[in-house]
Amino acid sequence: xxxxxxxxxxxxxxxxxxxxxxxxxxxxxxxxxxxxxxxxxxxxxxxxxxxxxxxxxxxxxxxxxxxxxxxxxxxxxxxxxxxxxxxxxxxxxxxxxxxxxxxxxxxxxxxxxxxxxxxxxxxxxxxxxxxxxxxxxxxxxxxxxxxxxxxxxxxxxxxxxxxxxxxxxxxxxxxxxxxxxxxxxxxxxxxxxxxxxxxxxxxxxxxxxxxxxxxxxxxxxxxxxxxxxxxxxxxxxxxxxxxxxxxxxxxxxxxxxxxxxxxxxxxxxxxxxxxxxxxxxxxxxxxxxxxxxxxxxxxxxxxxxxxxxxxxxxxxxxxxxxxxxxxxxxxxxxxxxxxxxxxxxxxxxxxxxxxxxxxxxxxxxxxxxxxxxxxxxxxxxxxxxxxxxxxxxxxxxxxxxxxxxxxxxxxxxxxxxxxxxxxxxxxxxxxxxxxxxxxxxxx
Numbered sequence: 001x002x003x004x005x006x007x008x009x010x011x012x013x014x015x016x017x018x019x020x021x022x023x024x025x026x027x028x029x030x031x032x033x034x035x036x037x038x039x040x041x042x043x044x045x046x047x048x049x050x051x052x053x054x055x056x057x058x059x060x061x062x063x064x065x066x067x068x069x070x071x072x073x074x075x076x077x078x079x080x081x082x083x084x085x086x087x088x089x090x091x092x093x094x095x096x097x098x099x100x101x102x103x104x105x106x107x108x109x110x111x112x113x114x115x116x117x118x119x120x121x122x123x124x125x126x127x128x129x130x131x132x133x134x135x136x137x138x139x140x141x142x143x144x145x146x147x148x149x150x151x152x153x154x155x156x157x158x159x160x161x162x163x164x165x166x167x168x169x170x171x172x173x174x175x176x177x178x179x180x181x182x183x184x185x186x187x188x189x190x191x192x193x194x195x196x197x198x199x200x201x202x203x204x205x206x207x208x209x210x211x212x213x214x215x216x217x218x219x220x221x222x223x224x225x226x227x228x229x230x231x232x233x234x235x236x237x238x239x240x241x242x243x244x245x246x247x248x249x250x251x252x253x254x255x256x257x258x259x260x261x262x263x264x265x266x267x268x269x270x271x272x273x274x275x276x277x278x279x280x281x282x283x284x285x286x287x288x289x290x291x292x293x294x295x296x297x298x299x300x301x302x303x304x305x306x307x308x309x310x311x312x313x314x315x316x317x318x319x320x321x322x323x324x325x326x327x328x329x330x331x332x333x334x335x336x337x338x339x340x341x342x343x344x345x346x347x348x349x350x351x352x353x354x355x356x357x358x359x360x361x362x363x364x365x366x367x368x369x370x371x372x373x374x375x376x377x378x379x380x381x382x383x384x385x386x387x388x389x390x391x392x393x394x395x396x397x398x399x400x401x402x403x404x405x406x407x408x409x410x411x412x413x414x415x416x417x418x419x420x421x422x423x424x425x426x427x428x429x430x431x432x433x434x435x436x437x438x439x440x441x442x443x
Contacts, residue, residue: 064401066427071160073258074422075424075426076239077424077426086333110303110326114126114127116338127326131272133259139288141153143231143278143285144230145202148230151202152179153171153178157182161411185373186376188206188218202231203232204222206218213357215244216376219250237379238275239349255276259273263338291306292305350380356380356424357423360436361384367439369443372385387417388417390417402435405421
């Protein structure tokens with residue numbers, strides 16, 4: 001039985017206040033198959049027997065598949081030095097840097113992280129990070145709402161549906177209207193995005209590469225937003241920023257990203273970190289922590305928390321730290337990872353992954369009935385049209401040892417035959433040939 005510190009009477013009182021009769025009714029919105037199962041562990045077992053029980057249960061999870069999954073979260077090689085450096089006790093056990101004089105190492109690391117993110121995205125400023133890519137998108141939207149005093153967001157349907165779902169959830173109850181502009185065969189409808197913008201809009205939100213892996217230039221969309229004093233917000237894939245037109249070049253007001261691809265293992269879904277960068281004119285609406293470099297009375301360099309718009313420092317109604325202050329350890333991993341690879345290393349990584357994806361496209365489109373969703377430029381991820389529902393093909397390939405990609409129909413009901421496939425440096429040419437052979441045997 002799980003340990004619950006409340007008495008049955010206390011539980012009944014709390015349920016009565018909420019307005020339900022039982023715990024099962026409280027969690028009725030969660031499908032039964034997604035609720036945690038009770039462990040049928042016999043009583044009086046030894047430590048070794050209990051460990052063996054859970055190890056056998058864990059072994060039932062498929063972790064040895066050759067994976068071509070992406071959709072915002074990617075398996076990348078992580079240099080061994082990342083764990084070695086970040087695992088040092090002075091980093092690994094460091095706490096919130098409230099006292100600058102005692103936290104110079106942590107503050108300098110955050111400052112260097114901010115600098116690296118700003119340079120990668122070619123934006124003026126970056127913060128110390130937030131939770132993940134989805135919450136970063138929400139924080140950017142709230143920056144726009146606060147700055148413009150408007151409450152409508154224009155969102156491209158080609159933005160990752162997971163992050164759009166998070167945006168919708170966080171905006172619920174905030175009187176924020178989300179206007180979604182439909183995508184067209186996996187591409188942004190830029191004309192429709194511009195047409196949807198008006199003087200009631202706080203921001204337009206897009207993604208590059210978009211959820212379908214296609215690469216686009218949103219300079220014209222951001223120019224239109226700027227004419228109407230609205231924010232141009234873009235979500236990006238950090239690794240690809242080494243070779244693509246950056247948010248700064250497109251004149252975005254705010255750039256956000258899921259930082260998992262920079263030194264973070266997939267870890268069954270987290271912890272990850274969100275990257276945020278903006279134009280200098282918007283920095284006072286920036287959420288979370290910002291570390292600045294200063295000089296003391298003796299002329300020595302020091303690092304301090306600056307522009308602290310957190311609820312601990314100002315009136316809560318004016319605080320901009322809505323979700324979290326920063327993901328310090330994950331941000332440090334990203335900094336070490338970027339420093340080890342450098343600009344040239346990141347560019348080579350992106351180019352190699354794009355080359356692998358083109359190999360995959362060449363071999364898979366040679367199969368009967370398989371073709372590209374469209375002929376637009378793509379990065380290391382691509383949408384393929386299959387002659388059968390993608391869900392069926394993916395499920396069949398799992399039995400053959402492959403996680404072949406994401407069935408797009410899970411998020412776009414009219415695209416059941418579309419498979420989203422990604423390649424990174426963990427994939428090899430022989431993996432692609434094996435996948436093509438296995439898929440060909442099913443089609």
